[in-house]
Amino acid sequence: MQLDQYSGHATLLEAITAQGEHMADTTADFFTPEEWEQCARLGLTGLSVAEKYGGRGFGFTETSELIRAFGRQCPDMGLVFSVAAHLFACAMPLYEHGSSALREQILPGLANGRLVGANAITEDEAGSDVAALTTTAERVAGGYLLTGHKSFVSNAPAADIFLVYASTDPDCRHLGISAFVVDRHSQGLTIGAPLSKAGLQRCPASWVRFDRCFVPSERLLGSPGQGMAIFQSSMRWERTCLFAAYLGQSERLLHRCVDHARRREQFGRPIGDNQAISHRLARMRLRTEAARLLLQQACRALDEGYRATSEIAMAKLAVSENAVQTALEALQLFGGSGILAGTGIEQALRDALPCTTFSGTSEMQLEQIAVELGL
The missing domain is CATH 1.10.540.10 (Acyl-CoA dehydrogenase/oxidase, N-terminal domain)
Known part of the structure; x- marks a missing residue:
């Protein structure tokens, strides 16, 4: 191919x-x-x-x-x-x-x-409050020395390249954060064992530690202090295009639920003939279509050059919360068989649960929408 x-x-x-x-x-x-x-x-x-x-x-x-x-x-x-x-x-x-x-x-x-590639920004005490990160980058001849500890680094056990955010001026908080491109085999970089997770299990994740890890000056991304702007720029892609995958998962689950409702019979008729089931599926369709339209709106606005702050936040919120709700509804609809490992239903729920947390929690998206409303 x-x-x-x-x-x-x-x-x-x-x-x-x-x-x-x-x-x-x-x-x-x-x-x-x-x-x-x-x-x-x-x-x-x-x-x-x-x-x-x-x-x-x-x-x-x-x-x-x-x-x-x-x-x-x-x-x-x-x-x-x-x-x-x-x-x-x-x-x-x-x-x-x-x-x-x-x-x-x-x-x-x-x-x-x-x-x-992997992204290393999250720390144990710096999640939503990104400016609180404690990993530092000390300026030395020819580059920087990175010191600190990153947690929940997706792809870390398999990664060749790390995008690392560290503070070059701690007194400036978010204006003192810089971004660095670091090779896996850099001296002073240690990658932890894969973490055991409830969801997204086949995406390997681990902690990453930097012990005076030297990074050449040419591996600085952008300018010193530009790290938060770079991070926010990447969030445009994550909160739209990454979450499009969860929209796809919701569509797959909806299709499976409709097929199950047509085939599964109880009390002599398909369970889809029951209004309680058919209305549940109709609401699943409604939420998924609404999320799809919000995502399309955000992507089109970005393609046209707009900041699209509210559109991105609404899309991320709608897609992620619908992913969790759709997986819960599917589990209820499939009953006992949905709990069984191997059916894909319980796995879909476990994969969906983290998506209201990473790339900005639901609460952070609501706050962003409120700010754009002038509140």
Whole structure:
């Protein structure tokens, strides 16, 4: 299979739809090199990276449609999440804010999947309050020395490249944060064992520690103190295109629930004939369509050059909360069989539960919407 075989949006969408359900080998604890390579062959590891660096050059709308199809077709959200985190939290900040030399050196490997990317920003005491991070970057001759501890770093056990946020001027809080591109084998970098998680299990995650880890000056992303702006820029991609995968999962669950309601019989008739069931499914459809439209609105606004702050927050909130609610409804509808491992229903719920927390909690999205209202 050649990369240029799926050069267009339509042909790539068709390929993802056809191949998605066969992508994941869920017998493995984490995503396998073979799975990652298959995603790379489809172009998923570089959808929104410019073509000159080996990507596809798609904007927010087209990228979100393709990630939505990936989430709808692929039975393993852990794999989907790993690819999306690699692309939106590591490759895109590098593409949008890196120097020409840094882009040319690293982006092609990230876009074609030869390199795996990870984002290291979260700390035990710095979650929603990103400005509270304690990892520091001390200026020395030729570069910086990073010291600190990062937690919940998705892809870390498999990553080749880390995008690390650290404070270059602690007194300035969020205005003193900078972003660095760090190689896996840098001296002073230690990667912890994979964490045991309730959801997104096949996306390996661990802590990462920096003990006076030297990073050359040319690996600084953007300018000193620009880290928060870079992070917020990457959040545009995460809160729209990454969450498109969860919209796809909700669509997949809705389809399964409708099929189950037609086939499953109790008391001599399909359970879908009961108004309690049919209305439940109708509301699932309503919430999913509303989330889809909000996501489309946000992506179109971003493609047109708007900040789209409220649109992004509303889309992220609607998609994530619908993902959890749809999975809960599916579990109720499938009853005892939904609890069984291997059916995919209970796994979908466990994969959905974290999505109202990462990339900005639901409360943070509501606060952002309120601020945009002038409150």
